[in-house]
Amino acid sequence: MAKGSVIIFAGPCTVVYEGRATxxxxxxxxxxxxxxxxSILVHRPTGHEPVNWQPAGSMIDFLTENGLPVxxxxxxxxxxxxxxxxxxxxxxxxxxxxxxxxxxASEEDMKKAVLAKPSLVEPGFKPLEEERQVKRTxxxxxxxxxxxxxxxxxxxxxxxxxxxxxxxxxxxxESLNSEFGxxxxxxxxxxxxxxxxxxxxxxxxxEFRCLTPRRCMQVxxxxxxxxxxx
Amino acid sequence: MAKGSVIIFAGPCTVVYEGRATxxxxxxxxxxxxxxxxSILVHRPTGHEPVNWQPAGSMIDFLTENGLPVxxxxxxxxxxxxxxxxxxxxxxxxxxxxxxxxxxASEEDMKKAVLAKPSLVEPGFKPLEEERQVKRTxxxxxxxxxxxxxxxxxxxxxxxxxxxxxxxxxxxxESLNSEFGxxxxxxxxxxxxxxxxxxxxxxxxxEFRCLTPRRCMQVxxxxxxxxxxx
DNA sequence: ACTTTTATTTCGCCG
DNA sequence: CGGCGAAGTAAAAGT
Numbered sequence: 001m002a003k004g005s006v007i008i009f010a011g012p013c014t015v016v017y018e019g020r021a022t023x024x025x026x027x028x029x030x031x032x033x034x035x036x037x038x039s040i041l042v043h044r045p046t047g048h049e050p051v052n053w054q055p056a057g058s059m060i061d062f063l064t065e066n067g068l069p070v071x072x073x074x075x076x077x078x079x080x081x082x083x084x085x086x087x088x089x090x091x092x093x094x095x096x097x098x099x100x101x102x103x104x105a106s107e108e109d110m111k112k113a114v115l116a117k118p119s120l121v122e123p124g125f126k127p128l129e130e131e132r133q134v135k136r137t138x139x140x141x142x143x144x145x146x147x148x149x150x151x152x153x154x155x156x157x158x159x160x161x162x163x164x165x166x167x168x169x170x171x172x173x174e175s176l177n178s179e180f181g182x183x184x185x186x187x188x189x190x191x192x193x194x195x196x197x198x199x200x201x202x203x204x205x206x207e208f209r210c211l212t213p214r215r216c217m218q219v220x221x222x223x224x225x226x227x228x229x230x
Numbered sequence: 231m232a233k234g235s236v237i238i239f240a241g242p243c244t245v246v247y248e249g250r251a252t253x254x255x256x257x258x259x260x261x262x263x264x265x266x267x268x269s270i271l272v273h274r275p276t277g278h279e280p281v282n283w284q285p286a287g288s289m290i291d292f293l294t295e296n297g298l299p300v301x302x303x304x305x306x307x308x309x310x311x312x313x314x315x316x317x318x319x320x321x322x323x324x325x326x327x328x329x330x331x332x333x334x335a336s337e338e339d340m341k342k343a344v345l346a347k348p349s350l351v352e353p354g355f356k357p358l359e360e361e362r363q364v365k366r367t368x369x370x371x372x373x374x375x376x377x378x379x380x381x382x383x384x385x386x387x388x389x390x391x392x393x394x395x396x397x398x399x400x401x402x403x404e405s406l407n408s409e410f411g412x413x414x415x416x417x418x419x420x421x422x423x424x425x426x427x428x429x430x431x432x433x434x435x436x437e438f439r440c441l442t443p444r445r446c447m448q449v450x451x452x453x454x455x456x457x458x459x460x
Numbered sequence: 461a462c463t464t465t466t467a468t469t470t471c472g473c474c475g
Numbered sequence: 476c477g478g479c480g481a482a483g484t485a486a487a488a489g490t
Contacts, residue, residue: 003275004275004276005275006261006273014329020468021334021468024331025329025332026329026330028325028328029325029326030327031236031263033273035276040278043236043265045235046234046266046286047265047267048269048271048280048284048485055470056276080468091321094259095258095259096258096259097259097274097275099244099255099257100256103251104252104253105250105252106482108481162463164394167398171393194462213250285485285486336466337466337467390478392478394479424479425477425478426478426479
C-alpha cells in the first residue's frame, strides 16, 4: 500500500466514457479524485459509487481546451474524458498508509468452520474433499459422506440462497451422478432461502440447512481457542 | 440529483466495520468523503475502490474521543467507525449537479436492436413476445418463431456467455416444455462464450449466436435514422 | 418492502 | 493471462 499523493479537482465538468459501454454526463459540479496508481474517480454530490471511473494503471493526460483543464484517462480499450467548464479547485494530499486490511466471516470462513466442525452441516457428516473440481461443471464447496455413508455435496452461501444457487447445485448432482453412477445428496447451507429458491428445491431434491456466517464465526473462534492449547 | 455538500476529512485514522462481515484497518492516512445523502467512503492512497464505506441513508454521528474526531456511520445492521489519530484536514464542497447520466449499449439496447432487426438472431426469426414471464422460472428476453415456425427462446448477453447463462436458459426450456408440451429451441446470443459455457451447451442443446453490443448499436443507429423518415 | 437481475461490476484464485 | 465464482457486492427493476 505504502504512500502516494491524491489529487482532487472540484468544479463543473462534462464527462464522456467510451469503452465496454458508452456514457455521457452533462455539465454539473463534481469531485474528481486521481490517485498515484493512476486510478481515477468522478463523484457526484450523492451516491456512494462514482458515476464514472477508470481503474489503476490508466494513462492520464492533463490537457487544456479553451483555457480550461481537460483530463483524459485511457487504457487499451477505454477512454474517460473529463472537461471542466470553469476553473476547478485543486488539492493535493500526500497520504502514507501501510496498514493491513483484515476481513472476517467470508464464505471462505464458513467453509473453514464446517471443516472444523462438520456437524454444522448435519450430525455424522464427514468431509472428504473441499473445492473438488467436478468434470465440466465447476467446483463443489465440500464433498463428504453422511452418517449412512452416502455421498453428500455441500454448497455454502453467506446470503439467502437463490434459485441460481439451487440450479448450480443440481448441475453438480447430475455431473457426480454421471461420474460415480450414484446420485449424491445435495445440501445447500445458507442463512435462509428466497421463496423462488424454495420452489426450485422442491423440484430438485436439494436439501436446505440453515447456517449463518455469525454461527461460523463463533465456531472459528472456539477452534482458534482450542488451537492455542495445542 | 440536485445539489448537496460533500465533506472531506483527510488524516490518519483507524477503521472498524461490523455488519454483514467484520473488518479492521490499522492506522494510516486516508480520505473520508461524506455526502449530503449520508453515504460515506474511506479511500486509501491507492485503489479505485473504497476500503470501507456505508451506503446512502446511514445515520452519521460526529463524536470526539480524547480530543480527536470520531465518525460513526450506522444503519439497522451495520456499523462503520472511523477514529482519527491526529487532527484531520477538513474541507466542504457545495456541489450543484442536475445533469442526466446516460449509458448506451446495455443489454436492453441489444434487445431493442434484435426487435428492430430480428435477423440478428438468425434469418427468418420472428419475435413474438419480449420479457415473457415463464412459470416459476424467470423471464425470457425474447420468445419467437424460427423460419420453420418452431418456438425459439432467445437469451441476450452483452458479455461472454457463462455456464450460468446456459443453465438459466436450459431452465427456461424445461419450463416452456412443461407449459406447451413441446421443447423450444434455445439460442444464447452473446459476443462470445467461455469454454465451460461451450461444454455446458453441448450437454443441453442450447445454440450459440455471436452478437456484439457494438453491432447492436449500429443497428439502433440505423433504425433511428429510418425512424426520422417515418 | 422484498425479490431478482444487472454491472464499464471488481476482486481473487486457479488453471 | 483467461476463466470462473464471490462480494459487506451496489443499484435498478419488477412483484
